[in-house]
Structures are given as C-alpha cells and as structure tokens.
Amino acid sequence: MTIAVMGGDGIGPEVTAQAVKVLRHMLPNAELEWAPIGLAGIEARGKPLPDETLALAKRADAILLGSVGGSVRGLDEARLPRAERPGTGLLDLREALVLFANYRPAVLYPELIGASSLRPEVIEGLDLIILRELNGDAYFGEPRGITTTPSNERVGINTIRYTESEIERIAHAAFRCARGRRKKLCSVDKANVLEVMQLWREVVTRVGRDYPDVELSHLFIDAASMELVRKPTQFDVIVTGNMFGDILSDAAAMLTGSIGMLPSASLGHDHRGLYEPVHGTAPDIAGKDIANPLAAILSVAMMLRHSFGLEDRAAQVEAAARAVLAQGYRTADIQQPGCRLVGTREMGDAVLDAL
C-alpha cells in the first residue's frame, strides 16, 4: 500500500506528524510518501498542486492531508488569481481524483460536552454526518471571473452548476450512508429560489424511491442553519451541495465544541480516498506544538475503515482517542479544569501509548 502524506499549511504538518506515528503503528508495512500542497506547494514548486504531488495522489491508495491555506508572501490569499491560491491545490486534487463525496461527521464526545457553546441538554447524544458534494457547485462552475460590463464597471461572476448525474451519485451515497445508520436523510437546498436546487430536490427525491427504508426530508438552507442551532440531534445524515456543505459542516462541527476532534473523508467511486481534519490551518497557533492532533489521528481511523476495510484497527484507533480523553489529556482547545494540558506531540504519544 502506498499512502500519500500531505501536511499542507499552518498547523497541518504538525498534526499530520502525530497522525503518521499512529499510521505507522497500525500499518507497519505501508509505504508513506510525502508531498507538498497548498502554500507549501507554492513555496516548494511554485504551484498549489505541484505535478509530482498530483502524480503521487493518483498512484496512492489513500491520502492523509493536514490543511491548506494562508497568505502567500504576505499577500491575502483572497486577492490572488485562482491558480495562485493555496486552497486551489485542494480543490484541484478533489476534482482530479473525482472525490465527490465528503463525509463530515459531527459527533459529541461526552467528555467534551462542557466545551460546547450549546446547552448540554441540546447536544447530548449528537451524532450526525454531513455529506457534502465536493466536485460541483460554484466551486467549479464556468463561466467564472471578473469582467467589465458594457457601462464599464467591473462585475464578478461565478456559476452554480449541477448536472443530473452529479446529483444522482451523491444522492446514492447519501441514501447508502443513511441506511447504515438511523435511516434518516435530510436534503438541504434552496429550491424556492434557485433552479439548480430545484433540479437537486427533484433528483434526490427520485433516487429516494430506490431506498424506501430511508426516511427522506427536505429543508431550505436558511431553515437548516436554524434547525442545526435549535435542535441538532434531530438529524442523522444531511446531504447538500458543495457550498452549503462547506457552511453547514463547519457550523455543525463547532456545535460539538470538539472541532479539533473531527475527521473527514472524501471518497470517489473506488476505495481510494482523502482523509483530513475538519478544522483549518489555524495560522495563529501554527508551529507552537499546541494544536489538537486528534482530528488528524481520527482521520487515520477513517482511512483504515474506508480505504483498507480494516474496521477492527479503525475501531482501535478510535478507542485509543477516547481513552486518552478519559484519562484526562487535553490540548488547549478542549481544556477543562482538573484535566492534564498537553501539547500536540504529547497528545500523539498518549494515543500511541493507549494503542
């Protein structure tokens, strides 16, 4: 097995380093190969997704990624052309490998209930997955760019775009996912305003006829973002487009108070996949050995399960992460009175010990 390791930017490399220790322990014979992406790609090879990185990604059985993004030589990434933005490295990778299904679980760790900004009774037992479509929407739609109108003003354009088959494949993934869980699927759109979302709702509803055992509901995105705050435990699986999924999944992760704990998996048509923490680059704490490596480590568990079918070993890693929490180890983001405050490396070592 070949596993590509792409630490990326900000806290990405340091949390990934801890996940790699766990990965080596669980898969001693796997071949690990490192490659730069994002800002690291730009700095090493002049591109957010260097050719060698893409070639490795295509060859690999799985990818362990940290996080990407940040200012480039002092310039706000938000001001750079698409080809020069760090985030483009990740977007191009998702597209090139046709990783269209992004699974983002938001799970409450009972030990961390005090870290949430929500009342305990509102989030107790929270266990939902946001399945975010990852290859379409305004992220990839053409035309895009900044042009000039006939009256000589600048105008910015992006295109929200979904084909029927793109919606079908993510809908099938969503129903299958719900089938393996509590059998409730909520599809989120804005079909009362956007035609592309009318197509979304129609296709999801049609695909649903193949899964009569799964209860399908629909919410508009504004209502969904309210319901997530009001009563998040009502959800099992939420499926939505790339843009709404970006927004909802971060909100859902934050609800748990454990955003430093949440892994994600981006999958395509076969067993290969990309695994990364839900959290971002957190540049303010990068390089200080204080970031929480558990999301990266739990991403290894998702990899063992989904790419290698090693359910037992995946469960071992998850049990080890819970064990260190139960032992009272805490990084700064989930600090609690009476617990033992540890750094990134020490937390990684604690998980290894528990294994």
Next chain:
Amino acid sequence: MTIAVMGGDGIGPEVTAQAVKVLRHMLPNAELEWAPIGLAGIEARGKPLPDETLALAKRADAILLGSVGGSVRGLDEARLPRAERPGTGLLDLREALVLFANYRPAVLYPELIGASSLRPEVIEGLDLIILRELNGDAYFGEPRGITTTPSNERVGINTIRYTESEIERIAHAAFRCARGRRKKLCSVDKANVLEVMQLWREVVTRVGRDYPDVELSHLFIDAASMELVRKPTQFDVIVTGNMFGDILSDAAAMLTGSIGMLPSASLGHDHRGLYEPVHGTAPDIAGKDIANPLAAILSVAMMLRHSFGLEDRAAQVEAAARAVLAQGYRTADIQQPGCRLVGTREMGDAVLDAL
C-alpha cells in the same frame, strides 16, 4: 402617509393584524391599504406579485409585510417555475423598489435568555446586526434555469453576480451602520474560492478607507458560521451577500432563542422601506392564534424610526414590547415556567395596553 399592508401567507396575516393595531395607535392619520402577495397573491390574482400590489408598493411610503411561501394547490413550491413560486413575489418586490439593504438585528432579550439553545454566558449581551445585500447574487443573476447538456443530461444553472457599484452601495450602508453602533464591521465572503467574492472583498476594503473610524475585518463564510456559534458576542455589524446573508441571519436569529421577536428592515436609497419579521410562514401553526406577533410589532417600530423619522414613537413601541415580556406574557415559542401563556391576539392587546 400611505402604508401598504401585505400579510402574505401562513402566520403572516395574523401577526400582521396585531402589528396593524399598534400601527393605527401610533400613526392614527396614516392611510393603510391592504394587498395580497406570495401565495395570497397567486390565490387572489394568479401572480405572486399582482400588478395592483406592485403599484401600491411603489406609491406607499412604507410596507408592512408578514411572510410569504407555502405549497401552491398542494404542490411543493420548490417544484414550480420561478414565476409561479410564492417567494418570487417578495423577491420581485425587493428588486422593483431597489431595496438593496436588509437589516436583520439579532438581539438577546434578557428575559428570554433561557429560550436559547446556547449557554447563557455565551449569548449574554448579544446585540449584532446582519446587513444582507438584497438585490444581487444568485437570487437574481442570469443565466439561470435547467437546460440540457450536449450529452443529453439535464443541468441546473444559477449565476452569482455582483457589480462593483452594487457592492459599493451596500458597503457604504454597512460602514454607516457600524458608525452608529460599536464601530466594528465584519465582511463575510468566500474570496478564497469565488472570484465574485474577491471583487466583494476588494471593494469593501476600498470603501473602508472612507471610514477610518470603523474597524473592518473579513471572514470566509465557513469560518463566520463557526464563529457565530462559538462566540457570537464578538460581532457588531456583519455585512454579506444575499445568499450568505440569508443563511447567517437565520442562524444568528436562532442563537438568541427569540426568533419570534426579531424584526427586519429592507431599505433603498430613500426613506421608503419594507418591514417584516425575520421568522417565516410557520404553516404548521398558522390560523391557530398561537404565533408570536412581537416580531411584526417590532417591525412597526423599525418603520417609525427609518421611514418616518419618529425615533420617540419607535422607542415607545420597543419599550411596550419589553414591558409585556417583563410582565410575564409569553407566546408558546418563548414559553417559560411561571409565565403567562397567551395567544397572538392577547399578546397584541397586551402591547396596546402597555402603550
């Protein structure tokens, strides 16, 4: 003065009826004219924005609106063509009157702190405004629709679009709004992915040079939706596009636990404006005399302030709403042990008594 009253759909007419009682009391000489919109427009005149309704809106000094939306003759509105959807009535009205600035305050009423799903210490003192652009974005961008690809599959398309001048005018409104408050403005975009949002960030930054006393920051929409949950009191004024504003403002309103309490104002270039509750049609409780009319009543206060410059009378209405809360009156949505549960009408009467 002519004031157009458009109750709309669901609980819209009943909450508007209570607001009208307050409006008559505060402005006894105003001429009120009723007109149907949304589903009510379709049922009365075959169109979500009937010609007579639009003509009245153009003539009126202000519009008091309830809410619009709902299934049409048993058909999910999300499946109808644009011209037949109830929501289109409201969208066309916003566009025809050039109401480009939608002010959505999210304020915590201390009496209702227990109604929020957030911990009291996280929302104590919450007082923010989301300023949502209301005339652009994917809501209005062309091309839009469902077409067929060369390979004969259907594809849905909507266009996110902002011109420089559209961004300038909302940015000026946002800086002026922040200037009258705590002088902090956060602009929310997705400039790391979307070119249209790069233009947004650039123009907002440039306009900001005219307001050196206002502190400007930028957040990506995914980070903003996390920060709203994590630490909502960090915000004063948030300015964002039509789509992100739809999502963020509903989430922010729900954070307060008082969504039945929150009014909004949609303004354009002059004193005229449209005033409506932040909440929706709530069809499940429509016609039962249980909906909370306070958001509609507080919309009257916003109207008195912004369209008629009657700050004193606006403050009187707001004080009356707070007084009935302090007296223990509660509709079902904000019910609390030991308080007096009242219906829509009784709550309206209580406010009138307090006035």
